[in-house]
Amino acid sequence: MAINLQKGQKVSLKKNTASGLGEILVNLNWNSTPVNKGFLSSLFGGSSGIDLDLGCLYELKDGKKGTVQALGNAFGSLANPPYIALDGDDRTGASAAGENLRIDGNHISDIKRILVYTFIYEGVANWQQADATVTIKYPGAEDIVVKMDTFNTQNKMCGLALFENVNDETFSVEKIVQFYPGHQALDQAFHWGLRWVAGRK
Numbered sequence: 001m002a003i004n005l006q007k008g009q010k011v012s013l014k015k016n017t018a019s020g021l022g023e024i025l026v027n028l029n030w031n032s033t034p035v036n037k038g039f040l041s042s043l044f045g046g047s048s049g050i051d052l053d054l055g056c057l058y059e060l061k062d063g064k065k066g067t068v069q070a071l072g073n074a075f076g077s078l079a080n081p082p083y084i085a086l087d088g089d090d091r092t093g094a095s096a097a098g099e100n101l102r103i104d105g106n107h108i109s110d111i112k113r114i115l116v117y118t119f120i121y122e123g124v125a126n127w128q129q130a131d132a133t134v135t136i137k138y139p140g141a142e143d144i145v146v147k148m149d150t151f152n153t154q155n156k157m158c159g160l161a162l163f164e165n166v167n168d169e170t171f172s173v174e175k176i177v178q179f180y181p182g183h184q185a186l187d188q189a190f191h192w193g194l195r196w197v198a199g200r201k
Helices: 039-043 105-110 183-189
Strands: 002-004 010-014 023-029 051-060 065-068 084-086 099-104 111-122 133-137 143-147 157-165 170-180
Touching (some): 051 084, 051 099, 099 111, 105 111, 111 183, 133 157, 143 170, 157 183
Parallel strands (some): 002 143
Antiparallel strands (some): 023 099, 023 133, 051 065, 111 157
């Protein structure tokens, strides 16, 4: 069984052990069916599919803010702040495991909020074709599914889910699925206040 979150709906991830929530896994999977971009694109080595990247903005209780994502090689750390780590970078969507963001729920008291997002690094901004789904798993609970069921063909950045620390024992998780032109616009919409520069991977 799984909980299929609706837009704006919130659910709670609660401490179920003495030590904390345990490891929270945020998995992104998508369909990278190649888009026909024409002869010239293939001749000059154009990308044949969609490369979606999973990442997050984080804010810790001590005021530290930042991002975890493949772009800029900011893969994070589970053992040290921010207690969030990205497994790797699936460039094609062909990996059965997709991309995984791991959160150490035992450090919930150190984390204020986390905004999980995805963006199209390469490929056409066709979210309907990408058919992306985020699944949130944590010990002893039903999976939480965030389906990208609204689409915007212009913007390549999508805010997916917002984790907020409620009482140092519970994360509330809200489905966002809202589209933005890029990182900076997403940041401004949620009042994160980071400084952004162009990056590559």
